[in-house]
Amino acid sequence: MTPSDLEAYLTTLVGLQVRLSVMIWGAPGVGKSSVVAQVARTAGLGFTDLRLGQLAPTDLRGLPVAEHGVARWYPPEFLPTSGAGVLFLDEINMAPPTLQGIAQQLILDRRVGSYTVPDGWFIWAAGNRKEDRASVFDMPAPLANRFVHLEVEPHLESFRSYAVAHGLHEQIVAFLSYRPALLHKLDAARPAWPSPRSWEMADTLHKAGLDVAPAVGPGAAAELDAFVRLYTELANLDRVLRGQGDSVAFPAEPSLRYAATVGLSMRAHTTDHAVACFRWLSAQAGAEWVQLFMSNLVTQVRARGQMGVLARAMEAEPSFAAFLREYHALLGE
Amino acid sequence: MAVGPEELSQARDAGTPARQLARLAAEVRTASTRRGDGMSALEKAVLAAVAGNPNTAPALLFELASGFPGEVVRNPAVFLLLLEDPALLEKIPDHALRAILAHPEAPVAWLGLAVERPEAWIRWLVAASPRTPPDVLARLAGNADATTRIAVAANPRTPVALLARFARTEDDAGPTLFALRRAVAGNPSAPLPTLEHLASDPTLLPFAAANPSLPEYLLEALSLHDDPLVRAALAKQPRLAPRLLRRLAADPVPEVRRSLARHATDPVDLHRLTAQDSTVLRALADNPSAPAPLLDRLRRAPLAKTRRAAERALAARAAATPKAP
Numbered sequence: 064m065t066p067s068d069l070e071a072y073l074t075t076l077v078g079l080q081v082r083l084s085v086m087i088w089g090a091p092g093v094g095k096s097s098v099v100a101q102v103a104r105t106a107g108l109g110f111t112d113l114r115l116g117q118l119a120p121t122d123l124r125g126l127p128v129a130e131h132g133v134a135r136w137y138p139p140e141f142l143p144t145s146g147a148g149v150l151f152l153d154e155i156n157m158a159p160p161t162l163q164g165i166a167q168q169l170i171l172d173r174r175v176g177s178y179t180v181p182d183g184w185f186i187w188a189a190g191n192r193k194e195d196r197a198s199v200f201d202m203p204a205p206l207a208n209r210f211v212h213l214e215v216e217p218h219l220e221s222f223r224s225y226a227v228a229h230g231l232h233e234q235i236v237a238f239l240s241y242r243p244a245l246l247h248k249l250d251a252a253r254p255a256w257p258s259p260r261s262w263e264m265a266d267t268l269h270k271a272g273l274d275v276a277p278a279v280g281p282g283a284a285a286e287l288d289a290f291v292r293l294y295t296e297l298a299n300l301d302r303v304l305r306g307q308g309d310s311v312a313f314p315a316e317p318s319l320r321y322a323a324t325v326g327l328s329m330r331a332h333t334t335d336h337a338v339a340c341f342r343w344l345s346a347q348a349g350a351e352w353v354q355l356f357m358s359n360l361v362t363q364v365r366a367r368g369q370m371g372v373l374a375r376a377m378e379a380e381p382s383f384a385a386f387l388r389e390y391h392a393l394l395g396e
Numbered sequence: 397m398a399v400g401p402e403e404l405s406q407a408r409d410a411g412t413p414a415r416q417l418a419r420l421a422a423e424v425r426t427a428s429t430r431r432g433d434g435m436s437a438l439e440k441a442v443l444a445a446v447a448g449n450p451n452t453a454p455a456l457l458f459e460l461a462s463g464f465p466g467e468v469v470r471n472p473a474v475f476l477l478l479l480e481d482p483a484l485l486e487k488i489p490d491h492a493l494r495a496i497l498a499h500p501e502a503p504v505a506w507l508g509l510a511v512e513r514p515e516a517w518i519r520w521l522v523a524a525s526p527r528t529p530p531d532v533l534a535r536l537a538g539n540a541d542a543t544t545r546i547a548v549a550a551n552p553r554t555p556v557a558l559l560a561r562f563a564r565t566e567d568d569a570g571p572t573l574f575a576l577r578r579a580v581a582g583n584p585s586a587p588l589p590t591l592e593h594l595a596s597d598p599t600l601l602p603f604a605a606a607n608p609s610l611p612e613y614l615l616e617a618l619s620l621h622d623d624p625l626v627r628a629a630l631a632k633q634p635r636l637a638p639r640l641l642r643r644l645a646a647d648p649v650p651e652v653r654r655s656l657a658r659h660a661t662d663p664v665d666l667h668r669l670t671a672q673d674s675t676v677l678r679a680l681a682d683n684p685s686a687p688a689p690l691l692d693r694l695r696r697a698p699l700a701k702t703r704r705a706a707e708r709a710l711a712a713r714a715a716a717t718p719k720a721p
Contacts, residue, residue: 067455071418078426105419228415357479365473370450371410374472387475391505394482395512 065218066094066225066259072213073102077185084170086155086202086210087189090247092258093217094225095189099151109148109184111141115166116157123165124176136176147183156190156202167206217247220362222259227366231266233329238290240328240359241321245283255280293322300326306339313347324352328359334376337364345382350390399424399439407445410472414453421446421456447471454484458492465495469502478505485509497521508532516541523547530555537562542572549579556587563590574599584609598623605629615640624649631655641665645672654679661685674698681705688713 103110127134173180250256257279265275276284299311327340428435447460447467524547549562581594581603595604606629657676694706
């Protein structure tokens with residue numbers, strides 16, 4: 064499932080108060096943790112994120128304290144004791160088998176030692192798959208059998224919606240629209256490689272004017288640099304956006320074509336811009352470039368809640384109906 | 397979480413972003429599922445508004461299409477979806493595609509592209525749609541699937557030349573041939589020579605007699621036809637001259653009079669029929685054009701089955717009347 068599908072699924076579980084234990088599988092950096100945090104935040108739930116790979120068994124079980132000659136386990140302060148929320152056991156299969164055994168008690172019995180998970184809390188877990196070269200332990204079959212298993216995959220549309228909603232830099236979104244394969248590309252030989260999570264870090268570096276290679280690796284960083292150089296050289300795009308693009312030619316070089324088309328969709332913040340870009344692309348480029356432009360544009364406009372305005376503007380554009388007829392005929396060929 | 401007027405207002409707001417609309421839909425569905433007593437009118441109104449909101453994401457639109465097909469096909473942004481994703485029709489779930497193509501306002505472009513899909517049920521839906529363009533129907537006329545060809549023969553948008561060809565085809569046989577010709581006989585776009593040719597077959601004449609494009613002189617002749625099946629079919633005509641109405645209302649065969657009572661559209665004619673013929677009251681209760689006061693009178697008819705039919709008709713109309721949430 065896509066990250067958007069996962070968000071919808073978890074939201075439904077919360078809405079229906081279905082407290083089955085959920086195990087979310089997916090490649091590192093695909094957005095598992097951020098989706099879970101988002102669902103909890105939206106539902107007004109508490110959120111406790113435990114990275115099991117970084118904990119010792121006593122961190123979960125607590126410490127034994129003598130009380131009237133009897134040793135009692137005092138639970139750690141980070142475990143919830145009241146209210147409602149999501150107890151998220153992240154990186155569960157990076158934890159050694161002893162800790163997974165304790166997690167199993169927490170998941171199965173909703174208690175460990177003298178600690179009991181409050182009724183209002185959901186217990187969800189996440190882990191990486193072996194094929195993603197994560198240092199994971201096999202999940203014991205009895206533990207695996209007690210989970211509902213969900214598998215999440217990287218998905219450009221979901222990332223683009225997230226990026227637009229969270230204000231990621233347009234050049235990064237434009238670049239990934241041009242090179243969707245670099246949204247998630249595990250490189251086992253290097254510590255830094257591109258993933259939705261590392262692109263979010265890269266966004267922070269990029270906005271600060273720093274090299275993004277430490278976040279996404281040198282290969283993706285070099286490609287982004289080359290793309291951004293092209294992107295920033297496309298000064299003529301502003302004339303296109305203003306509806307003065309008659310003398311601006313559509314670039315001949317493929318990467319420039321992508322940069323121009325995606326760049327226009329990222330910069331078209333008003334319906335006037337959108338209509339001006341459509342006119343220029345349909346006159347200068349061709350149906351496939353108009354399609355790429357509209358596809359990128361619609362994702363952003365929908366996330367901003369302006370699709371109605373865009374639809375009205377496109378319907379009012381005299382050349383749009385003719386373009387649509389030709390486009391549909393092309394699709395049918 | 398309870399769903400209230402605030403949620404309805406958000407769902408209707410053309411400025412509500414896609415993520416918020418998805419949350420609203422999830423809240424409605426979880427709230428009604430938790431209660432287990434079905435959806436309230438307000439909850440249905442919220443989902444309908446989400447289905448009609450231009451910002452709703454395609455995946456959610458398709459989830460809602462079965463329940464709210466009208467809202468989805470009338471969604472102001474639906475014409476942009478194929479531009480956003482050219483492969484959309486290959487990804488859309490079957491239940492959603494069925495609901496959209498079967499709707500009388502199905503997007504024309506979708507119908508034109510859906511015809512490329514290999515599934516017979518999709519081609520049949522396209523062939524049966526009142527929105528399918530003539531050139532697409534012409535492509536479907538030679539389809540190997542008989543039900544698709546029959547739907548093309550019945551579609552008023554099918555080119556006249558094709559209807560004439562269907563009426564005289566010898567390529568099919570048995571039930572398929574009869575169904576094809578029957579479909580043409582009832583097609584309001586069928587040309588007169590084609591209808592006359594089909595009417596020469598006594599088994600097809602009753603279907604041709606109900607064709608709303610028959611000229612006045614033929615209606616006159618058919619009202620005097622020996623076969624009561626033909627006269628009963630004629631009584632289904634939406635616009636009969638008063639002279640013919642009177643003739644059929646006085647027909648000696650009760651089934652002809654009942655057919656008239658079931659299909660007449662003019663309230664004056666219906667009241668006259670009620671007054672003069674107590675054997676048609678049950679059929680009148682089934683007439684979708686029967687005015688409410690007439691149905692109300694039929695609730696007090698002598699026969700219990702007539703009273704029950706009138707009650708059902710009134711209840712169905714009350715249920716179909718939109719209520720303000």
